[in-house]
Amino acid sequence: MISEFIESWGLFHNVYLTGWLIGLLLSLVGVVVVARDQIFLSAAVSQASTMGIALGLWMSNTFADVQGLWLHVDSFLSFMAVTFAVIAALVTTRSHERVRESAEAITGWVFLLSASLAILILAHSPHGLDEIHRLLSSSIIGATVGDVITFGVLLVSTALLIAAAYRRILLFTLDPVLAVAVGMKLQYWRMITAIWLGLSVGLSLRASGMLYTFGCLVLPALVAKNLCREIRTVFFLSPLVALTTGAIGFVLANHYDYPPAQMAVVLLCLSLVLAWTLRWLRN
Numbered sequence: 001m002i003s004e005f006i007e008s009w010g011l012f013h014n015v016y017l018t019g020w021l022i023g024l025l026l027s028l029v030g031v032v033v034v035a036r037d038q039i040f041l042s043a044a045v046s047q048a049s050t051m052g053i054a055l056g057l058w059m060s061n062t063f064a065d066v067q068g069l070w071l072h073v074d075s076f077l078s079f080m081a082v083t084f085a086v087i088a089a090l091v092t093t094r095s096h097e098r099v100r101e102s103a104e105a106i107t108g109w110v111f112l113l114s115a116s117l118a119i120l121i122l123a124h125s126p127h128g129l130d131e132i133h134r135l136l137s138s139s140i141i142g143a144t145v146g147d148v149i150t151f152g153v154l155l156v157s158t159a160l161l162i163a164a165a166y167r168r169i170l171l172f173t174l175d176p177v178l179a180v181a182v183g184m185k186l187q188y189w190r191m192i193t194a195i196w197l198g199l200s201v202g203l204s205l206r207a208s209g210m211l212y213t214f215g216c217l218v219l220p221a222l223v224a225k226n227l228c229r230e231i232r233t234v235f236f237l238s239p240l241v242a243l244t245t246g247a248i249g250f251v252l253a254n255h256y257d258y259p260p261a262q263m264a265v266v267l268l269c270l271s272l273v274l275a276w277t278l279r280w281l282r283n
Contacts, residue, residue: 001255008254016250018143021151022204023242027220028158029200031238034221035173042217044111045088046210049202051114052084053077054121061125081206086198093194140208140261147207215265216242219272226275
């Protein structure tokens with residue numbers, strides 16, 4: 001099994017590296033998401049990113065005859081994915097105070113609107129609908145060396161940001177009242193985390209699809225949360241869980257000829273069941 005995986009490395013190394021880097025990146029971002037009980041927010045942001053890609057595909061098809069437009073470049077779809085993910089994250093974290101509605105209600109509205117519009121925008125474009133279905137089902141086959149570099153840079157940047165602002169991130173995440181008391185501007189931190197969440201989710205979804213993106217964002221952090229007593233440990237265990245399940249999942253998927261993203265997410269779900277069981281036995 002291992003030897004077969006090693007033999008496939010030459011052909012699929014970009015896929016494997018991209019999948020692992022995405023898992024590591026999202027598992028770090030997901031610690032803050034899970035600690036702030038914003039799991040459904042990540043689903044809404046992922047869906048909004050899908051809608052951004054759908055709109056980008058529609059624009060590319062509509063203006064296909066116009067020469068010189070960068071709408072035809074693949075990077076434009078990544079730009080649309082990130083833009084709509086960031087907008088959704090900002091809307092769901094800030095607008096509920098202005099419209100006097102709960103954050104869950106705004107998040108649900110964003111999710112349902114994005115899910116519906118993504119299909120309606122491309123309802124008359126079979127190629128576009130195929131792309132949306134691919135994103136929803138998740139497939140990291142086709143990842144390039146550019147994806148490896150992009151997510152490598154994002155991962156290092158995220159790790160450095162967490163290391164440099166670790167105490168402030170803890171205060172913002174766990175005790176907003178104390179954070180305000182020591183002079184932290186919560187609106188500023190909400191904006192920073194929303195932008196970073198949107199950037200990470202938008203780029204990850206474009207490369208690996210919604211299932212793998214959402215799974216890597218919340219499941220490793222949930223596993224670590226159930227096994228650890230301190231959030232400091234969660235920041236170390238969450239990426240370890242993501243990398244371990246990703247590595248095992250890709251090896252199994254290669255051996256049994258299954259989609260790697262789905263296999264990795266199944267292993268993450270089983271890991272969470274194991275974590276719940278261990279927590280129950282411990283208590």
